[in-house]
Amino acid sequence: MVTNNAFPAVEKCASVGREKHTVVADxxxxxxxxxxSFPYFALVAFEAGGVLRLLFxxxxxxxxxxxxxxxSESAGIQVLIFATFAGMKVSDIESVARAxxxxxxxxxxxxxxxxxxxxxxxRCVLTANPRIMVEAFLKDFLGADxxxxxxxxxxxxxxxxxVCKPGVLVGNNKADALQKAFSxxxxxxxxxDRHTDIPFISMCKEGYLVKSNPSTKAVPSEKLPNxxxxxxxxxxxKPTPLMALLIILWTPIGFLLACLxxxxxxxxxxxxxxxxxxALGVRVTVKGTPPPPVQKSTGQSGVLFICSHxxxxxxxxxxxxxxxxxxxxxxxxxxxxxxxxxxxxxxxSRDRATDASMIKKLLQQGDLAICPEGTTCRxxxxxxxxxxxxxxxxxxxxxxxxxxxxxxxxxxxxxxxxMDPFYFFMNPSPAxxxxxxxxxxxxxxxxxxxxxxxxxxxxxxxxxATLSYECTSFTRKDKYRALAGNDxxxxxxxxxxxxxxxxx
Numbered sequence: 472m473v474t475n476n477a478f479p480a481v482e483k484c485a486s487v488g489r490e491k492h493t494v495v496a497d498x499x500x501x502x503x504x505x506x507x508s509f510p511y512f513a514l515v516a517f518e519a520g521g522v523l524r525l526l527f528x529x530x531x532x533x534x535x536x537x538x539x540x541x542x543s544e545s546a547g548i549q550v551l552i553f554a555t556f557a558g559m560k561v562s563d564i565e566s567v568a569r570a571x572x573x574x575x576x577x578x579x580x581x582x583x584x585x586x587x588x589x590x591x592x593x594r595c596v597l598t599a600n601p602r603i604m605v606e607a608f609l610k611d612f613l614g615a616d617x618x619x620x621x622x623x624x625x626x627x628x629x630x631x632x633x634v635c636k637p638g639v640l641v642g643n644n645k646a647d648a649l650q651k652a653f654s655x656x657x658x659x660x661x662x663x664d665r666h667t668d669i670p671f672i673s674m675c676k677e678g679y680l681v682k683s684n685p686s687t688k689a690v691p692s693e694k695l696p697n698x699x700x701x702x703x704x705x706x707x708x709k710p711t712p713l714m715a716l717l718i719i720l721w722t723p724i725g726f727l728l729a730c731l732x733x734x735x736x737x738x739x740x741x742x743x744x745x746x747x748x749x750a751l752g753v754r755v756t757v758k759g760t761p762p763p764p765v766q767k768s769t770g771q772s773g774v775l776f777i778c779s780h781x782x783x784x785x786x787x788x789x790x791x792x793x794x795x796x797x798x799x800x801x802x803x804x805x806x807x808x809x810x811x812x813x814x815x816x817x818x819x820s821r822d823r824a825t826d827a828s829m830i831k832k833l834l835q836q837g838d839l840a841i842c843p844e845g846t847t848c849r850x851x852x853x854x855x856x857x858x859x860x861x862x863x864x865x866x867x868x869x870x871x872x873x874x875x876x877x878x879x880x881x882x883x884x885x886x887x888x889x890m891d892p893f894y895f896f897m898n899p900s901p902a903x904x905x906x907x908x909x910x911x912x913x914x915x916x917x918x919x920x921x922x923x924x925x926x927x928x929x930x931x932x933x934x935x936a937t938l939s940y941e942c943t944s945f946t947r948k949d950k951y952r953a954l955a956g957n958d959x960x961x962x963x964x965x966x967x968x969x970x971x972x973x974x975x
Contacts, residue, residue, distance in 0.1 A: 477678075478669075478672060478678040478679055478680045479679055479680070480679065480680060480681075480682055481583045481584055481587060481662060481679040481680065481681045481682075482583050483679070484583075484587045484660065484662075484677070484679045486586050486587050486589075486590035487590070489587075489590040489591045489592070489659075489660075490590075490591075490592045491592050492590075492591045492592060492593070492659035492660060493591060493592070493593040493594075493595065493656075493658040493659050493660070494587065494588055494591035494593070494594055494595065494658065494659065494660040494661075494662065495595045495596075495597055495649060495658045495660070495661050495662070495671065495675060496584065496588055496594075496595070496596055496597070496661075496662035496663075497596075497597060497598060497645075497662060497663045497664060497665075497668050498596055498598035498599075498600055498605060498609075499598070499599075499600065499664075500664035500665060500681060500683065501581065501584050501662050501663055501664045501668075501681045502580065502581060502584050502585065502588060502596065502613070502662075503576065503579045503580065503581060504579050504580075504581050504687050504689055505579050506664065506665075506683065508548075508551070508599075508600055509532060509535075509551065509711070509712060510575065510709045510710050510711055511572060511575065511576070511600070511604060512528060512551045512552075512554075512555045512604075513525060513528055513529075513555075513710040513715050514567065514571055514572060514575060514704065514706065514709075514710060515555050515556075515559075515564060515567050515568075515571075515572075515604065516528040516554070516555045517705070517706060517710065517715075517718070518567045518571050518704050518705065518706070519559055519560075519563040519564060519566070519567050520555075520559060522718070522719060522722050524555070525710070525715055525718065525719060526719050527554055528551070528554045528555055528715075529712065529715050529716060529719065530554075531550055531551070531553075531554035532551070532554075532712060534550055535547045535548070535550035535551050535554075538550060544599070544639075544641045544642070544667055545599075545638060545639040545641050545642075545644075548599055548621070548639045548641070549633075549634060549638075549639060552601060552621070552623060552632060552633075552634060552639075553632035553633070554632075556601070556623055556630035556631075556632050557630065557631065557632025558629055558630070558632070559629060559630045560628060560629055560630075561603070561625055561628055561629065561630060562628070564603055564604070564630065565603060565607075566885055566955075566956075567704070568603060568604050568605070568606070568607045568608070569607045569954070570701075570702060570703035570704065570884065570885060570953070570954040570955070571702065571703055571704035572604065572605075572607070572608055573607065573608040573611070573612055573699060573702065574699050574702035574704070575709050576605075576608045576612075577608070577612060577692070577695055577699055578689055578692070578709075579689050579709075580689050580690040580695070581681060581687065581689070581690075582687070582688070582689070582690050583681070584662055584681050585613075585690055587660065587662065587679070588613070588662070589613075589614070589696065591659070591660065593616050594613070594614060594615045594616050594617075595615065595616060595617040595618075595619065595652070595658065596609050596613075596615050596617070596618050596619070596620075597619045597620075597640065597645050597648060597649060597671055598618075598619070598620045598621075598640065599620070599621055599639050599640050599641045599645075600620050600621065601620055601621050601622070601623050601634075602618055602619070602620030602621065602622060603620075603623060604620075605618060605620055606618045606620070611697070612695070612696065612697045612699075613696065614696060617652065619640065619645075619648045619649070619652060620640060621634055621638075621639045621640050622634065622635040623635065641667050642667045642670055643670050645667075645668065645670060645671040646670035646671045646673075646674060648671075649671045649674055650674065657674065657675060657676050658674070658675045658676070659675065659676050659677060660675055660676070660677050660678075660679065661673075661674065661675030661677070661678045661679070662678075662679055662680075662681060663678075663680060663681070664680060664681040664682070664683070668680075698850075699850065700848065700850050700852050700943065700945065701848070701850075701884075701945075701949070701950045701953045701954055702849065702850075702954070703883060703884045703885050703886075703954045703955075704880065704883075705879050705880050705883065705886070705894055706718070706878070706879065706880070707876050707877060707878055707879060707880055708877075708878065718878065721878065721897075721899070722897070725878070725879075725897035725898070725899070726893065726897060728751070728752075728896070728897065729892075729893045729894075729895075729896035729897045730893075731751060732748070732751050732752075732753060732896040733811055733892060733893070733896055735747040735748070735751060736748070736787060736791075736813055737811050737812065737813045738813075741790055741791070741793075741794060741795055741796050741813065742794045742795070744790075744791050744813070745791050745792070745794065748791065752899065752900045752901075753896070753900070753901055753902070753903075754900060754901070754902035754903070755788060755791055755792060755902070755903050755904075755905070756902070756903070756904040756905070757792040757905050757907075758904065758905070758906040758907065759906050759907030759908060760907060761792065761793055761868075761907045762774050762868055762907075762910060764795060764837075764838065765837055765838060772834050772835060772864055772866055773833075773834045773835070773836065773837045773838040773839055773866065774838045774839075774866045774867075774868050774910075775830075775834060775838075775839050775840075775841060775860060775863070775864050775866055775867055775868070776789060776797065776838065776839070776840040776841070776868050776870050777841060777843060777856075777860065777867055777868065777869045777870065777930050777934075778840055778841070778842050778870045778872050779842070779844070779853060779870070779871055779872045779873075779934050779938065779940075780842035780844045780845075780846065780847045780848070780854075780872070781847055781848075781849075781872050781873060781874045781882075782847055782874060782881040782882050782891060782892075782895055783801070783804060783808060783847075783881075783882070783888070783891055783892065784881065784891075784892055784895060784903075785840070785842060785872050786799035786814055786816075786840040786842075787812065787813065787814060788872070788874075788903040788905055789840050789870060789872070789905060790813070790814055790840075791903075791905075792905040792907075796813060796814045796815070797814060797838050797839065797840045798814060798815045798816070798817065798833055798836075798837065798838070798839050798840070799814060799815075799816050799817070799839070799840040799841070800816070800817045800818075800819055800826075800829075800830060800833070800839065800840075800841050801816050801817070801818060801819065801842075802818075802819050802821070802845055802846070802947070803818070803888075804816060804818065804888070805887070805888045805889035805891075806889070807889035808888065808889055808891070808892060811892065817829060817833060823859060826859065827859060827862065827863055830859075830860070830863050831863055831864075834863065834864055834866075840870075841860050843856040843857045843858075843859075843860055843927060844856060844857075844947070845857060845946065845947040846947040846950050846951070847882045848950070849880065849882065851938070851939065851940045851941060852940055852941050852942075852943050852945075853931055853934060853935045853938075853940050853941070853942050853943065854943055854945050854946060854947070854949075854950070855931075855943065855944045855945060855946050856927040856928065856930065856931045857927065858922075858923035858924045858926070858927040859923070860927070861916070861917055861921075861923035861924075861926035861927050861930075862917055862923045865911070865913060865916040865917070865918050866910070867910065867911040867916065867926070867930065868907065868908070868909075868910050868911070869908040869909075869911070869930045869933050869934050870905060870906065870907055870908065870934075871904075871905075871906040871908065871934045871937040871938050872903070872904070872905060872906075873903075873904045873906075873938055874895075874901065874902060874903045874904070875901065875902040875903075875904075876895065876898045876901055877898055877899060877900065877901075878897070878898050878899065879894040879895070879897050879898055880894065880895075881894050881895025881896075881898075881901075884950065884951055884954040884955045885954060885955050906937055908933060908934070908937060911926070911929075911930070915929060928942075
């Protein structure tokens, strides 16, 4: 019988000259530092099934743990699969696997295992996790050529919660799957972390074990093969069992608190909103010197605030920082968000001439806010700035917006956007930082001969430097194609004329 001691630690595996070699690696505890897959099942449960599904999974987890450690590793994983997947649409599971899980998986990548895995020319992952959960991350972000995982049962487009033969890939099932995939060819390197990985490691020319070490630090984000720029999902933190319990307990309290905060922002006069937010635990920090309001009697055009885009609440917190309501133009906004917003919004038609005329008209009425990225980005990157705004006025004030959330994200590409403000305000103590930068000097505007693209790119660089962000050329379409499988276009209902100003 082969024991764990028969294989050296992964740190002793040479990673030089492996370009023509094949590596086969386990996932939890091997490629990933964490040995538990519960947080990732919890992410699927919450993002695709909601808080009640997360509660069901949490209640089932003690049974799963007892079976896993004292009866059968396979049985324990089957309980997690059933509690998470039973009745779910397969398309929803695939969506979460593509748009949500990569961010959390990538933050837990084991440095030594990844060094060996990345050095090999052909990469295979052999895991007990459902293949549908892990394949998108492993292939798109880690460059895996083959993913062998547990196959879940489906019926009419929904998961049954059961697993297909030969069952959960643990122990001899892993070895059988490897034998079937590689036939008589022996992989060069096998990486595992527990005794049930020994059967498949023994089939490789070289075998190495990854030992658990609490001090191991994950691969830094800047060293990842593909940086995570776009990701979706509501949860900010990985839902460990304790964190999952806190989310379940906080959700009803947080929703009531969010309603109170939204009511304060919607009903109180804007000069009072700043203080009401502070009293309700919402922190608003203002930096820089904002310009004074435009005097309409002088006939002066309004200032156009060019904001980085973090959530749809950016214009509201801009107004809070200024102490006066600032109208905003937006590409799309839900009807609920229109109803509860304290400021006026104008929906862009995506027709260049129509939008330009509308923005000019609004600037004649006063100050205006615009987010030229066209969509939000959670990571420290700025998307490409649309250049239309630079052609319409020289009164341009860049504004760097940044926010902090501890439990829920206030944006979504896959879900209902009407809940975005609620999720943001459901955080125990959400925060916004609004930094007013210097007004663009005349010599850097279009009236001095600069092209609109030069002006837009300059403002993008200035805001990025202020926030220590990185500029990119990605657009709204790139984000929605990556996360939702569409280009993010919202078809307008014909009941509202495209040039009508709507109160949010």
